[in-house]
Amino acid sequence: xxxxxxxxVLGMGCVAVDEILRIPKWPEQDTKVRxxxxxxxxxxxxxxxxxxxxxxGARCAFAGHLGFDSNSxxxxxxxxxxxxxxxxxxxxxxxxxxxxxxxxxxxxxxxxILFHLNGSTGAPVDSPAENVILSSKVLFVDHYGIEGMIRCxxxxxxxxIPVVADLERNEWQGFDExxxxxxxxxxxxxxxxxxxxxxxxxxxxxxxxTPGKKVVxxxxxxxxxxxxxxxxVLKHFPAFKVKAIDxxxxxxxxxxxYSACLADGLPIHERIRLSSAASAMKALxxxxxxxxxxxxxxxxxxxxx
Numbered sequence: 001x002x003x004x005x006x007x008x009v010l011g012m013g014c015v016a017v018d019e020i021l022r023i024p025k026w027p028e029q030d031t032k033v034r035x036x037x038x039x040x041x042x043x044x045x046x047x048x049x050x051x052x053x054x055x056x057g058a059r060c061a062f063a064g065h066l067g068f069d070s071n072s073x074x075x076x077x078x079x080x081x082x083x084x085x086x087x088x089x090x091x092x093x094x095x096x097x098x099x100x101x102x103x104x105x106x107x108x109x110x111x112x113i114l115f116h117l118n119g120s121t122g123a124p125v126d127s128p129a130e131n132v133i134l135s136s137k138v139l140f141v142d143h144y145g146i147e148g149m150i151r152c153x154x155x156x157x158x159x160x161i162p163v164v165a166d167l168e169r170n171e172w173q174g175f176d177e178x179x180x181x182x183x184x185x186x187x188x189x190x191x192x193x194x195x196x197x198x199x200x201x202x203x204x205x206x207x208x209x210t211p212g213k214k215v216v217x218x219x220x221x222x223x224x225x226x227x228x229x230x231x232x233v234l235k236h237f238p239a240f241k242v243k244a245i246d247x248x249x250x251x252x253x254x255x256x257x258y259s260a261c262l263a264d265g266l267p268i269h270e271r272i273r274l275s276s277a278a279s280a281m282k283a284l285x286x287x288x289x290x291x292x293x294x295x296x297x298x299x300x301x302x303x304x305x
Contacts (some may be wrong), residue, residue, distance in 0.1 A: 006135030007085065008058035008263035009256075012152060013046035013121035013142035015064060016115070017071040020248070020287050025107035034277035036106060041287040042078035044098060045142040045166045048249045049080045052256030052278065052292040053140075058263055061085035061136070063128040064145070065121045067095035078289070088128040095119055103248050104286070111248050123148030130155055137263040139163045140255070141182065146174040153181035162262055166255045170195055181208060184294070186217040186255055186261065201226040202234045215268060217258075219251060225276065229268060237272045240280035240305060249288025254279040258294070277302050 022037040044053070046064065054060045062079055066089050068071040075097050079086050096119035103112045122145025133139065139156040141149045141163060153163050167175075167181040168191055175225070179185070179195075185208060189201060196207040201218045205228045209216045217227040259280040259289040261271040279300050285291025 002042050005137045006059075006132070009050060009053045009060045009138045009259045010128075010133065010136035011050050011060070011062055011140035011142075012128070012145065012148060013045040013140070014044040014062040014098060014120070014122060014144040015042065015047035015062070015066070015075050016044035016100045017041075017074050018043035018100045018102050018248075018288060020102045020246075022104045022106055022286060026105045026215055028099065036105050037286060039287055039290075040074075041289050042097075043100060043288045045144070045168070045252055045255075046140060046203040047075065047078075047097075047251030047290070048288045049166060049256035049259065050084050051078070051258040052253040052282075053085050053263075054082050055292050056257050056274075056278070056295045056298070058260035060086070061088060063088040063090075063130075063132065064123055065090055065092055065095040066097070067092055067119060068121075068151055069096045071097045071099060076174075083290075088132050090124050090127050092121075093267075095121055102248055102287075104248070105242065108246065109244055111246065112142075113248075121145055123152065125151065128152075134159050134161070134186055136257045138162060140166070141178065142166045143175065143178070144203050145174065146172050146178050150174055150178050150181065153178065155183055157183070157212075160214060164255060164259045166252065166263065168190070180212065180223070183212055183214045184258070185213060185215070186219065188251060189218050189220045189223075192218050201236075205234055206232065217272070219254060221247070221250075225272065227268070227272060237276055240277055240301075242280045242283055244283040246291075247283050248286075248288045249280050249291070252280045252288060253282045253292050257298070273302070274298055277305075282295045
């Protein structure tokens, strides 16, 4: 990684505390089911991406809101353990992470996420300072705290700093402006179909490749991903075949490793290959963050493929 910048990847968005409940199959109403496994992990779109990028070797920083509650402490301690810088976090009494309960149905490898947003504000509207943004090689945004995300993305784009996005919802005011500022858009095919009105991956990618874009990636889980660059040539990268245990956070890990690879100056095919491998490896482990691999683990995985 280039040492001339303070951080490789800076994020301010969604962090969560995930309580993961694994059950043998989805229960009938008015019944009791014994858990096969319980775990508690840090999560969230930005939280997972930053941890994945840090494990891959990037110097990462989180600058979103946290509070003084037990869940904020859990996130803080996780970031410190994972070497994610929190020097620029604005601490507020009424802020806290999203609290999620993830139910994994082991009979068909599906997941259901229940969450509440009490106290979650996402990106601050007036921080981090401009010099912090300019000291980063990649800005990572999601849809939590859109006003703050737009401010940071504008500063980054004016300075030629790439903006990578993980966007899943578009009902908030300002979404269209935010997505227009993203030049590395990585988006799931389900949400991409919703906002593009298109069905096929190729049509989606071309529709979303609006002015200012450098890369659009449409991810399709087991089907792999499709991507286009400025030459508008659609390419497909097949998914690595693994026996998935839990797909929670696979997309977040893809985003995080892609951001780390972008900060490292790797070409697009290597970014996609390494991100796809990391995402597949995460699926072998329960929860979003515990399965995020290191760079060495990813390279070893690829030696066998």
